[in-house]
Amino acid sequence: MHFSVTEENYIKAIFHLQQEDGTVSTNELAAVLATRPASVTDMLKKLKTKKLLSYEKYKGVRLTAEGKRLALAVVRKHRLWEYFLVHTLQFGWDEVHEVAEELEHITSRKLVDKLDVFLGYPKFDPHGDPIPDSQGKMQQQQQVNLIDLPPGTAAEVSAVGSQSTELLELLRHKSIGIGTRLEVKKKFGFDHSIEIKIKGQTAFIISQQLAQALFVKLI
Amino acid sequence: MHFSVTEENYIKAIFHLQQEDGTVSTNELAAVLATRPASVTDMLKKLKTKKLLSYEKYKGVRLTAEGKRLALAVVRKHRLWEYFLVHTLQFGWDEVHEVAEELEHITSRKLVDKLDVFLGYPKFDPHGDPIPDSQGKMQQQQQVNLIDLPPGTAAEVSAVGSQSTELLELLRHKSIGIGTRLEVKKKFGFDHSIEIKIKGQTAFIISQQLAQALFVKLI
DNA sequence: AAAATTATTTAGATTTGCCTAAAAATAAAT
DNA sequence: ATTTATTTTTAGGCAAATCTAAATAATTTT
Ligand SMILES: [Mn+2]
Ligand SMILES: [Mn+2]
Ligand SMILES: [Mn+2]
Ligand SMILES: [Mn+2]
Numbered sequence: 001m002h003f004s005v006t007e008e009n010y011i012k013a014i015f016h017l018q019q020e021d022g023t024v025s026t027n028e029l030a031a032v033l034a035t036r037p038a039s040v041t042d043m044l045k046k047l048k049t050k051k052l053l054s055y056e057k058y059k060g061v062r063l064t065a066e067g068k069r070l071a072l073a074v075v076r077k078h079r080l081w082e083y084f085l086v087h088t089l090q091f092g093w094d095e096v097h098e099v100a101e102e103l104e105h106i107t108s109r110k111l112v113d114k115l116d117v118f119l120g121y122p123k124f125d126p127h128g129d130p131i132p133d134s135q136g137k138m139q140q141q142q143q144v145n146l147i148d149l150p151p152g153t154a155a156e157v158s159a160v161g162s163q164s165t166e167l168l169e170l171l172r173h174k175s176i177g178i179g180t181r182l183e184v185k186k187k188f189g190f191d192h193s194i195e196i197k198i199k200g201q202t203a204f205i206i207s208q209q210l211a212q213a214l215f216v217k218l219i
Numbered sequence: 220m221h222f223s224v225t226e227e228n229y230i231k232a233i234f235h236l237q238q239e240d241g242t243v244s245t246n247e248l249a250a251v252l253a254t255r256p257a258s259v260t261d262m263l264k265k266l267k268t269k270k271l272l273s274y275e276k277y278k279g280v281r282l283t284a285e286g287k288r289l290a291l292a293v294v295r296k297h298r299l300w301e302y303f304l305v306h307t308l309q310f311g312w313d314e315v316h317e318v319a320e321e322l323e324h325i326t327s328r329k330l331v332d333k334l335d336v337f338l339g340y341p342k343f344d345p346h347g348d349p350i351p352d353s354q355g356k357m358q359q360q361q362q363v364n365l366i367d368l369p370p371g372t373a374a375e376v377s378a379v380g381s382q383s384t385e386l387l388e389l390l391r392h393k394s395i396g397i398g399t400r401l402e403v404k405k406k407f408g409f410d411h412s413i414e415i416k417i418k419g420q421t422a423f424i425i426s427q428q429l430a431q432a433l434f435v436k437l438i
Numbered sequence: 439a440a441a442a443t444t445a446t447t448t449a450g451a452t453t454t455g456c457c458t459a460a461a462a463a464t465a466a467a468t
Numbered sequence: 469a470t471t472t473a474t475t476t477t478t479a480g481g482c483a484a485a486t487c488t489a490a491a492t493a494a495t496t497t498t
Contacts, residue, residue, distance in 0.1 A: 006455065026476055039456050041477055046454090058463060058476060089333040099327045108318045114308040225485065245446055258486055260447055265484090277446060277493060 001050075005105045008074050009033065010043055011052055012104075014063055015071030023060035072136040078104040079125035079132075080115055086126040087119065093126040093177070094168030128159025128178045128215065146184075146194070146214040154183045155216035167213055174206070181219065220269075224324045227293050228252065229262055230271055231323075233282055234290030242279035291355035297323040298344035298351075299334050305345040306338065312345040312396070313387030347378025347397045347434065365403075365433040366411070373402045374435035386432055393425070400438065 003011075013032050017024040026044070030037045048055045052067035063071060081103040085091040091099075113134060116122075123139050125131055130138035143158045157180045160167060171177065175198070185195040185203050192208035222230075232251050236243040245263070249256045267274045271286035282290060300322040304310040310318075332353060335341075342358050344350055349357035362377045376399045379386060390396065394417070404414040404422050411427035 004454080027474090035455090036457065037476065038458080038478080042455075085330070089330070089337055091329075091333065095329070099325070099330055102325050102327075106318070106321050108321075110310075110314070111304070111308070111318055114310065118308055223484080246444090254485095255487065256446060257448080257488080261485075 002107065003050075003052075003070065006043070007047065007050075007052075008070070008105055010040075010047060011063065011067055011071045012074045012078075014053065014061060015068065015075070018062060023062050025060050029061075069136060072132045072138075074104050076132040076134075076136070077106070077112055079129060080112060080119065080122070082125045082127070083119055083122045083131065084115060087122075092168075092172075094165055094172065096126065097163040124159075124178075126178065127163060128157070141215075141217055143215040143217050145212060146216050147192070147208065147211040149184045149216070151184050151186055154181065154219050156181045156219050157214055158217045159215040161213040161215065167210075170210065174204070175201075176214070182216075221326065222269075222271075222289065225262070226266060226269075226271075227289070227324055229259075229266060230282065230286055230290045231293045231297075233272065233280060234287065234294070237281060242281050244279050248280075288355060291351045291357075293323050295351040295353075295355070296325070296331055298348055299331065299338065299341070301344045301346070302338055302341045302350065303334060306341075311387075311391075313384055313391065315345065316382040343378075343397075345397065346382060347376070360434075360436055362434040362436045364431060365413070365435050366427065366430040368403045368435065370403050370405055373400065373438050375400045375438050376433055377436045378434040380432040380434065386429075389429065393423070394420075395433070401435075 010029070010033065013029060014024050017028055017032065021028075026037050026040045029040045033040070044053070044055050044061055047053050047067070051064055052070060053061050053063050055061045078100045081100040082096045085096040085099060086093055116134070121133070122131055124141075128141070128143075130140060132138040141158050144155075146155070146157075149155060157176060157178055159178070160171070176182075180198060182196045182198045185197050187194050188205075192211075193205050194208075194211050195203050195205045197203040229248070229252065232248060233243050236247055236251065240247075245256050245259045248259045252259070263272070263274050263280055266272050266286075270283055271289060272280050272282050274280045297319045300319040301315045304315040304318060305312055335353070340352075341350055343360075347360070347362075349359060351357040360377050363374075365374070365376075368374060376395060376397055378397070379390070395401075399417060401415045401417045404416050406413050407424075411430070412424050413427075413430050414422050414424045416422040
């Protein structure tokens with residue numbers, strides 16, 4: 001089976017959305033794919049006949065095992081290419097998402113596997129997201145949202161909740177990246193901001209929105 | 220300006236064909252693109268309105284300066300990726316053409332230039348074809364067809380005349396590659412076969428077809 | 439120079455992915 | 469339980485890239 005770029009993008013979007021919800025709605029899909037609900041309905045019918053998803057009118061959609069396999073293959077390529085762009089070609093971590101969005105659709109299986117070998121079988125991409133192996137298995141980090149840490153906890157940043165340029169720009173400005181170690185000093189109920197301290201720097205406060213976009217693991 | 224994969228493939232095909240002929244015919248294009256003459260005519264009209272080529276009904280076609288620029292950009296990407304696949308990812312030189320055919324359409328300019336840096340600004344791809352620099356300039360080797368060498372001449376293989384799997388398979392079997400040094404021993408008028416000698420091997424005979432597919436530089 | 443062959447273009451359809459506008463189903467509010 | 473609002477689907481069309489079959493132009497042969 002070989003699928004078009006558009007079909008792969010739909011499958012990947014459904015995969016990501018159904019992590020949160022169990023089942024995915026037409027409107028949600030239209031929103032993340034920047035297209036119209038009517039177009040989504042058309043595509044869902046097609047992907048159903050290709051057995052990549054189960055779909056009943058008005059009932060939302062859910063990937064089949066086959067659809068999940070495809071989604072994981074695309075995610076694997078996306079994240080491996082991002083790792084390549086950052087670690088081999090010296091891109092900034094905020095510059096790679098768009099390019100990987102294209103590279104993830106290159107079809108050669110051999111290419112992906114050789115790239116994986118060359119990179120040394122990385123387990124996480126530059127944004128802290130796990131890279132599926134050639135079997136589609138990925139190592140889940142036991143990570144928690146920074147907003148949920150109680151004061152006094154030390155932690156290491158392990159992932160970001162979005163690839164938006166704005167977020168990554170802010171993080172660069174505050175010198176926060178994957179692997180940064182920090183300690184929660186104080187939490188302010190009024191605006192849910194959090195005071196954190198990074199070794200060698202004076203403590204500073206980050207907003208609720210930023211804290212919610214950061215995932216950490218305890219150390 | 221941004222162009223579709225199909226448009227880029229047409230422009231690249233015209234570029235290669237017009238190296239030999241000055242002007243390119245509808246049927247030639249249909250043949251190399253594995254499509255129908257009628258489809259070619261449609262596309263030529265479109266590419267004309269985009270000012271990538273000059274075209275008069277029944278008169279054949281020729282790239283404009285703009286069209287040539289685009290063609291060289293695609294060729295640059297194609298050959299840089301081939302170099303990457305062979306030298307970085309350890310592909311065989313006979314396995315890379317198809318994959319590069321997809322990778323050449325990735326749009327990021329920054330990606331190409333960073334890839335070029337990473338690879339060390341290579342001047343020739345794995346098949347001996349020159350890689351255009353970011354200005355579109357490429358270094359032409361003063362190479363000659365092996366079939367035209369007189370007996371007694373020593374030479375080094377610098378390029379192959381096609382990327383076909385069959386050719387590359389035959390070359391691997393005879394341990395001939397880019398950089399192989401050889402000497403022409405004798406030429407046989409009957410079938411235009413040529414006896415050649417590679418250092419450390421006993422002399423052997425290659426066919427006219429193979430000799431015509433090999434380009435060499437004198438040493 | 440006329441006839442036959444070959445090359446190229448037009449005409450009319452098809453497929454994919456998308457759109458707008460309108461209809462139908464579901465969910466929420468009164 | 470109706471009415472209202474939201475979500476989703478259908479209907480009908482459009483643009484890109486392709487195709488087959490038929491028409492026209494160019495070339496070659498006789
Ligand atoms: Mn994509
Ligand atoms: Mn990522
Ligand atoms: Mn191509
Ligand atoms: Mn090549």
